[in-house]
Amino acid sequence: MESLRAVAAHAAPGSSSKPSPKQPMEYQYTGDVFLEIFCNPNIWSSPFAAKVLVTLRDERIRLSTEAELTRLIEDINQYLEQH
Numbered sequence: 001m002e003s004l005r006a007v008a009a010h011a012a013p014g015s016s017s018k019p020s021p022k023q024p025m026e027y028q029y030t031g032d033v034f035l036e037i038f039c040n041p042n043i044w045s046s047p048f049a050a051k052v053l054v055t056l057r058d059e060r061i062r063l064s065t066e067a068e069l070t071r072l073i074e075d076i077n078q079y080l081e082q083h
Helices: 002-011 069-082
Strands: 025-030 034-039 051-057 062-068
Touching: 051 069, 062 069
Parallel strands: none
Antiparallel strands: 025 034, 034 051, 051 062
16 A cells, blocks of 8 residues: 555656656465465556456466455455454
């Protein structure tokens, strides 16, 4: 969220400086399944518009989808509250 906010602040009207490109954000978990979450903060105008690529796979199936960053954060927080 911080990287996306920094990019959005530089893109705001009245900002004369060009933002420096930020590194893509990536999380990988390898265990019984492989989980990867990827987001490029340079292509989204704000954290609320940002989307992430979610990949989940094991030896039988591979699932790739795009999700809104805010929705993903809400879902993760809800899961953590329940467990």
